[in-house]
Amino acid sequence: MNDTTAPTSGAPAVAHGPAGGAAQAVLARFEEWARTSPHAPAVTDGAHDWTYEEISAAADEAAAVLRGRVRPGDLVGVCLDRSAALVVAAVALARLGAVYLPLGPRPGARRTEAVAEDLDVVCLIGDPGVLPPAHRDGEQVKLPLPDRGANAVATVVAAFAEERAAGARRAPAGAFYAVLTSGSTGRPKAVAVGERSLAGLLDWYRDETGLAPGDRQSLLIGVAFDPHVMELWAGLTSGAALVPAPDEVRWDPAVLAEWWRDAAVTVSVAATPMAEPLLEGPWPADLVLRHLVVGGDRMRRHPGADVTATVHNAYGPAEATVVTTVHTIRPGERPADLSSAPPIGRPVPGATVAVTGPDGRPVAVGEEGELRIGGALLALGYVDPELTARRFTGPPVREDAAAPGASAPAGDAAHDGARAAEGAPGPGAAEGAASGLARVPGAADPQGGAQAAAADPGTGAPSGLAAVPGAGAPAGAPEATADGRAGAVGSPATPGAHGGARPAGATGAPVEAPPAPPVSAVPGVDRLYRTGDRVRMDADGVLEFLGRLDDQVKVGGVRIEPAEVEAAFEQDPGVGGAVVTASRTPEGRTRLVAHVRPAPGARPVGDALLAAVRAWLPEQAVPAAVRIVDAFPLDANGKVDRAELARQPDRPAEPGAEPTAGATFGERLVLTAVRGELGLPDAGLDDDFTSAGGTSLAAARLLAVIRREAGVRLRAPELLRQPDLRAVAALVDARRTTDRRTEGT
Template sequence: MPTESTPSSEPAPTGLPALVAWHAERTPDALAVADGDSTLTYAQLARAARALAGHLRRRGVRRGDAVALLTPRSARTVIAQLALWWAGAVCVPLDPAHPRPRSEALAAEAGVTLTVGDAKLLESAAPAGPTLALPDEPHTEEPQPDEVRAGGPQAAGPLPDAAAFIMFTSGSTGRPKGVAIAHRAIAELVSAPAYLTLTPRDRVLFHSPLTFDASTFEVWSALANGAAVVVCTVERPSLEDLAQEVERHGVTVAFFTTALFHQLAVRRSRIFAPLRTVVVGGEALAAHHAREVLQAFPWLELINGYGPTETTTFATAHRVTAADCAGQIPIGRPLAGATAHVLDEAGRPVPDGEWGELWVGGSRLSLGYTGRPELTAERFTTHPEWGRLYRTGDVVSRRPDGVLDFHGRTDDQVKVRGFRIEPQEVEYALREQPEVADAAVTVHRPSPDDARLVAFVVAAPGPVPRPDALRDRLAAALPAHLVPDELTVVADLPLNASGKVDRRALADLLTANGPDGSVGSDGSSGADASDGSPASAPDGPLTPLEQAVADVWSRSLGCDVTRPDADFLALGGHSLLALAVTDDLREELGVELSLADFFGFPTVAGQAALVERALLAAHGDLHPHAPEDTDGH
């Protein structure tokens, strides 16, 4: 394996730091990272990461230490990841948007010994324990000689089978699962990939949260191949933000969750025009959306990717053609060292065309679940013929040519907007609330392109819980994707013949909203609102601007919005629908609303006031600022 001081004619496939070092010596002046108005060449990236690695080692970081990383997306994020690996540490990404208790739980689960990151975030969101603020500017001093000398303790970087990341997925027991992913697995996924086109002249968009395993592809597919990473530094980018980022920096390769791709496809977004390759994944890809995009942008290489975190981002992939769009779009064949086995309940292969559970093997399986040997043994098994396998829980079938089709799950796990969710984790959090006797969570699909996490709770004796109050408490403990978009109070939960919750029957309860405290169709609580809360306000009349906002909401939410105090979140709105609404407001009213403003004033009246101020400011009548909080938010 080559080290950064002794490059070979070909990069090693077993270490990302070695790959970056190889490119830094071969093409030192090539663009590596673009971050807003700043850039880093490969030589600058390697020098900054080596210097920071030395700083980390002087602070006591040792090989194998789990170190949390808490930063907004930026060039410093890329430098810090690389530095942690050169220091021998395991990177545990944390999301600045997650509640602090959630980050505390993840850090404890991973055995974090130090948290590094942005100084302000460390003050406000870091888990307990030692912290280290990253410098505002990258380290530029030369590393110490013993840190790069051939044969030095860190010269070769991390061992190929050592953990590079610990990334967390939803857990069925209410406890998230930390998945340890090896350097070798990531390097094999991204090095000279055969499943898509990627050259040193490409620019890859990095816009996913660092805690989402798609970010592994976004950053390291570029840097492993001498290409450039384009970092979207907007914390919650709108559809327009993403399009501008792609256009401004000449991005050629991008990953979008399937749900985001569907939103972009509906709008025939101009984001596709500069791109050559788009990878989608997370949920089933709708054929009609894929067909529309390929017809409008026929040069586009559209890749449908599939893979749980345990299989290192992607296990299979399929390049989508116009012919595929006549039916169900497949998830393709195994890629980059992965193997796929379709088995029955007894672990025997099923014939082509029949449904079975997908078991994934090969060299890119994760190391298992951190600190969870029993769970690791349950999900990862050793087969006498095929070696180590991971049981995905996904139902697939194989076509005669080896291409796989996806058909659903063997258990209750769901995917919502690209996030893997164990309903039991949300149910556990709900049952912890004193007003809740029982809870069940499922997915509601009001339209083919909209999936919403919905919860049903049975009240404990005493006052009926208010859905908005329950959601607020969950939001203080769980990441946003685990907070139900809709919450309904019911008398009891439907059970099947085995006495278990009948999740298919839960959807029928959505029509049972009423005076028991459930969310009403207009966004009001439904509970007794005689206390003067906004829920008791009369319908309309809406001002012209409020009506314009309500019309945009109605189209995205799939319901009539008639009240100025209607709340976007209470109506089942979520971050992806917010992207669509802000894009429509920009198109129809000529006003740019950031997602921060959108969620800061989530009522019709509040957003109409934002629109009015923005329009007046555009005409020079006043300076834009947040509207007065006149609607109770």
């Protein structure tokens, strides 16, 4: 069922998701399950189970240790993997009113230090052995967190740095969690999300998947990425059991399918690149998986006819609380045209989407444009208010005030008006600033607070803002006249009628009506987030994803800002400059290449540079290869010609890197797969897989090639333990020999 308000033919490309109800607070829902179903399983990790009562009690103990050191609104970085300990830490921080900042189990020392310089992170929670030096040398307090499970660590501490950076920013008021995204300045950005937005998302998730007691919800997504927050709280607010995935599951689609089966997972979230090989079939047998939510990258093909789970192709940036639109494909549903990629669908409840032109106004249905997002699921903004002001803007004004616009969901205006009367902000009315576009009633205050409660007695708009007909109400709906009655849009009120005020000294002469105020081009929203994504909307309100408008790229489902990768390389004094380009492999995957210009007198080595940037970057942002260049080509405007750089051919492999005439089957297979299918043309048999540019997704593809071509099933840990690709090849040869002997007996 989808009650999306879609545009009519020829109308502006604006669509509203179904009106959402009053979402119950996230933490309150968990508390209710802990009270009413204390003995139900909350976390199941292999042979280990924790009930809702046990998770609640453990969270109380952890919160008691932190209380007084961690205050409401404080940012706390969490460096834990998927585990019961992570779940307990999230609940404890929510009870303290702190802001959960998931960084992942091994965020990298330099990246963590950069975060601590920009953000006022009170402490880091994690294994003391992986914390950065500034936190290893400061005060550490042991936390009583669960120490069992596949990804558990023996000791977890809350580490407080000896000194916190002066001028570091706190999270905006009302933040429930924050996540890092790639930043164009070379440093990650922090997006802050309020509890109300997350609660609205979770309402959609539960309604769409039917997640309920007795279900098993995956805890699979990497902890540093925002879909992990949806997974974690979806389980805890549904009475379901969370099932943390062992680390090797995220490397290999075949292992993922086995884990779904063995752990009896009924509802799962997975990155599109990991799930797509399974969706293309044959679909694994004996799964109890009912719903699979995929996202993070473009879905290239429709699920196979034998897929028994309902597949939700979800789209959404962290700035709009994980999911904004979704296209649902139920078992057996097959479109007439299988050659086109599945769309990203319609907006979820509470979300509004608009396809806009360069002027920020909606284009017509069927035209391409930039996707902007509004509604109740918007994040509060970035922790940096200046960046918030640039990316979260007020809605544009219609050029023709009389022109019909797309209608807003019924009830939004009344709901927001009631909240304004109570002094509470409307949807998204937190950190966010209007740009040069006209602001509408209820638009968020640039400094992060809600609009002032004082309202103009004639319009009901906050003092100092002009009322905008149509904002928050369906276009063409009656507007309030000066006495509060409904009247036609733009109809002049009779001066003095029904007690209306007259100018001082007036004798009954007619007063000229003021000019009609501007009309919002996107009714029903007070802010819009500019995604930078290029899309097209059809007449049914369904969005098709077409690509990016800027240099930002997606690798393995993670948005990467090339400037951040370039800045990481430029930390090395031997690097005079770095430019990162992205290209597509024949299989349609994104491959990053770093082009490095040495500093005068320096002779940087590609492998050493790659090893160094791993401390700064998430693994998806580490380029597959480094090219040492004398200079960067320039275009007619004197800017680096990235397209020309990307067109330059790869340098040939180093002498001796080719397999010899006597190379084994495994050596030929591994080297061909790594160079060809994984897009790492410089790799040699003496290279370590990771140093050659291998990522977790690349490892998954290599394992799939080995299984397909050699009939050998290796596990990700086996691959990563090998000192070089030659050793991987030897393992393939040895396993093939063993398997043949077994078959012959």
